[in-house]
Amino acid sequence: MNVAHERQAVRDAVVMRVSDITLTTQGRPVPVRLYRPAHPDPAPVLMFFHGGGWVAGDLDTHDSFCRVMCEWAGCAVVAVHYARPPEHRFPRAVEDCYAATEWIAREGADLGLAPSRMAVAGGGSGGGLAAVICQIARDLGGPDIKFQLLLYPLLDCLARNRSREQFAEGFGLTAEKLEGYVSHYLPPGIPRSHPWLSPARADRLDGLPTALIITAGCDLLRDEGRAFARRLKKAGVPVCHKAYAGMCHGFINYPGANPQARRAILLCAEALASHFTEAGTSA
Template identity: 35%
Template sequence: MVAPRLGARGARAASAMLRGALALPAPLLRPFAGPPVHTDDGRELPVPSRVVMRLIQRSMPAGLHDLARLRTDSERGGPILAGSEGRDLRVGDLTVPGAAGPLRARLYEPPGSREPGPLLVFFHGGGWILGGVESHEPVCRFLAARSGVRVLSADYRLAPEHGFPAQSDDAVAVFRHVTGDPARFGAAPGRIAVGGDSAGGNLAAAVAHDALRTGSTPPAWTLLIYPATDLLGEYASRNAYGKGFVIDTETWTGKGGLIASLVPHGEDPRLSVILDPDVAGLPPTYIATGGLDPLRDEGEAYAERLRAAGVDVTLRRFDLLFHGFASFACVERHCGTALGEIAAEVRRAMAVAGSAATGPTTAQPAEDPGDGAGVVV
């Protein structure tokens, strides 16, 4: 079933209904949440979060034959999940040059941001095969509204129609354009960061690696939300959460899976960024992982790889959350608490990036709000 297309008012109404439903008492939600889910230390995933996780899992297709439906649902679902978040933002659509032609982008500007200031260039997740400006409306609106930092959301060519490295080539081209013409986006030179979630986190990391490798203008800071960093690696979290936890490993990387076209390139460091032999000198990096995410361990291994090379890294695990939680921040409070903390880190880091301070910075551990939050590692 394809999600209906709704106007702005209809999307806000649908969002309010979903938010209200997820705020119902746990006994009323439990029939829709499936069986209890526990972490290794015995803590139980909150019932509303289990409902969200099941919604994501049930929306996933079994293979490429359902990709068109999945893309349509992803695009139409974004405004619904965003709801009324950030309604006072100035939002404008534009095009930016990719590696092979123009790409769609959307700029979110907080009220009062008239002077040039920090900018976060954000690349959407979706396994390199789906997603775009519309699907990530909730994430980018939330980050811009809660951080006070401009956010530029940019598309890139999707697989399998566009083979690797089209995705990373586009991300690099977009970022180079922004740093080459910062005034167009209200950005101050030297205060332009890069970020993304999942596959978009992979692309954000690839942008930082490219700048280090080529000597082009580097990001001031890098934000990686449950990033993919090692396509073919073996990790305990993949074995533990590779089925029934949003990302079904076989559906994605198995024979005929959704990202089968990328698998032959799995050892390319532009795709599996953890394999890059030289990471010393990368910009300060914040990495958020979910405790119940198959990608958890590769994200954390990447953090340790950078830390060992002397990179300033903050690693934050949200123990009771799962892959994709950022997209539900506007409608589910546990997801919102986590992305709210990430937005606060954007505000802090970008203020530091624009100051005269030199040397690595150390983030202070946020007060643990519970219900899905973990610790700064």
């Protein structure tokens, strides 16, 4: 697909229906936004967890990405509006995301979805949440997640590496801003090494879903994404790591102004569609 066609496709992303609904799970409500593709049910499902350092961001800030994935990957997208600080600190975001994923896996067929073909995705802190949900599902025998799409993910809150130093200032997400997010999210007494906060520090990474990890060349989170991809491969997990040189954290949110962002979005959609097709064939 050439650049002109990529630009037009991003503008023209169409879904059949978008609806805001509230899942009642574990005795509390979890709001989600459901995007349905323009083809007959049942549709495979992408659970999406937005970024923003667990503190900022919402369903609207990542609406365009969800719409494009819905159409291009031919899947339903369930974007989770997890509870955030200051009212709700760690581990509430993880609990809401996992509860919503469990609910869709259990009840999604009644909504015209195919939970047997499920993937998770997120960017930044949302990418970290997606990685955590995969680990919890594996450990608890929960939802059968087929694929994890991690966009410049926040995976290690104790990371000390070259990119954390090199891009600490002047590249969008700064070290000071990241520290502010972590301090707002994390209550006293919780170690930053906790695997629900730093999934790259989990004791084991075997048995996890296939992964596509996208990193940005000028992002302070770059090196932990690279390291996580290497650890997944070593653990026997199929993984593709795609690095975008010269890009800053969050670049995929600006496809109208950035050809690399459009290409990254296309890669995401193609990877999801391929794995949904494989899941459907093996089901």
